[in-house]
Amino acid sequence: MSVLFMFPGQGSQRAGMLHALPQDPAVAQTLAEAGDALDVDPLDLDTERSLRSTVATQLCLAIAGVATARALIRQDAAPDIVAGLSIGAWPAAVIAGVMDLHDSLRLVRLRGQLMEAAYPSGYGMAAIVGLAEPEVSAVVSQVHQAASPAYVANLNAERQIVVAGSDAALAQVMALALARGASAATRLCMAVPSHCPLLQAQAQELATAAEMVASQAPRLVYVSSSRARALLRADLIVLDLAWNMARPVLWHDTLRHAFERGARLAVEISGNGSLTRLARDVFAQGMVLDAGSGLDAVRVRIQREQRDDPA
Structure with missing residues (x-):
């Protein structure tokens, strides 16, 4: 039985989300790395006022996703498959080992800046x-x-x-x-019109910047929510990350593809429950978890399912 980690997109942010992360060494390390990458204290990004900015929102979602997933992995509750909706694809790629957190956050910041500058209102x-x-x-x-x-x-x-x-x-x-x-x-x-041709020029600029970062083939199955299929090559994943702002999200098909590749337990990582509700259309009753309800329960369930899996 495989475990799917689902990383949410914009709209799942909430004030105080980074302050509410679990007390775990992996979380502390992630926040420290984020501070080094961005040259700001990430805990200054999750205020209600800051989250009015597309840039701060996307950074908070990326940081929270990586921190929460790393905490579960440190506790021997690791995923086999990862997928992210929109900005959620970026922490999914970090957890899959495609790029490091430092490079990812710098690109996420550019992504948010490009989107915000193109469509400040309306x-x-x-x-x-x-x-x-x-x-x-x-x-x-x-x-x-x-x-x-x-x-x-x-x-x-x-x-x-x-x-x-x-x-x-x-x-x-x-x-x-x-x-x-x-x-x-x-x-x-x-505040921006994501996942449509209105962001073509911005996606191209981000793709050019993304080509400059080091990347590796994924260590886990990485499913693209723009293509609803697994991508195996690092260069294709990096391009997929850059261009996903201008391409439709095929989330339902992404979940079905993960299921077809063996995922039977789906876990929403640091969201607001929206991906949990959507996953119930694909996964069996009781096989969708929300890490926001507490990591201990998620860890115990993952370990139990993996222990009891006859495969």
Whole structure:
């Protein structure tokens, strides 16, 4: 039986998230490394005011993901497969051994800066619940205009689709989706239109910078949420990380691919429970855990499942 670690994306941040990390030597070491890489105290990044910044939010999610995963690994509760939604792909790559935390955080900071500078206001993302992707795509096609763009961005579940675009376009998409039977249409806590062509130029700049960092083939199975399949080569993973801001997230298919590769226990790492809820559509009842509920329970469960696995 394989264990999947799932790393969440933007929208799962919360004030005090780094201060709330477990007391563990691996966490302390991760925070120290982050401080060295960024030349700032990472514990200054998770205030409510700081988290209004895309840069601080993405850094906090990356740091928290690596710290929590490392704590579990230190306690002999390691994953076999990793996958991350959007910014979550970066801590997943660190845990897989593709790049070190220092290089990763410097690139994450650049990623956030590029996104924030391109779209300081007037854009964002909205989640449509209750409609399938073709129905949402039809609404988006009806609304999209050059001056008021909208794009399908995340396929989180069969009937949870995220749309990116301008504020005006998102308002129209949400209203039309509700009129066509959506059970909910909600703006996300996102200040930029991620996972769509609006970030092509920024992704290219990040890809150029990412080519300069050292990388290694993954030690674990790394599943790309942009491609919904495992990537084995370091250069392909680095490119995937850089370009994922401009490509749709295929999260539901990513979970299915991890399941097909043997994952039977899925653990959300340092999130807000959103990935836990999505994973229940793919994994058996009781086989999805949230590390936010406490590492001891997660550690015990992983070790028990691995001990009892007949394979």
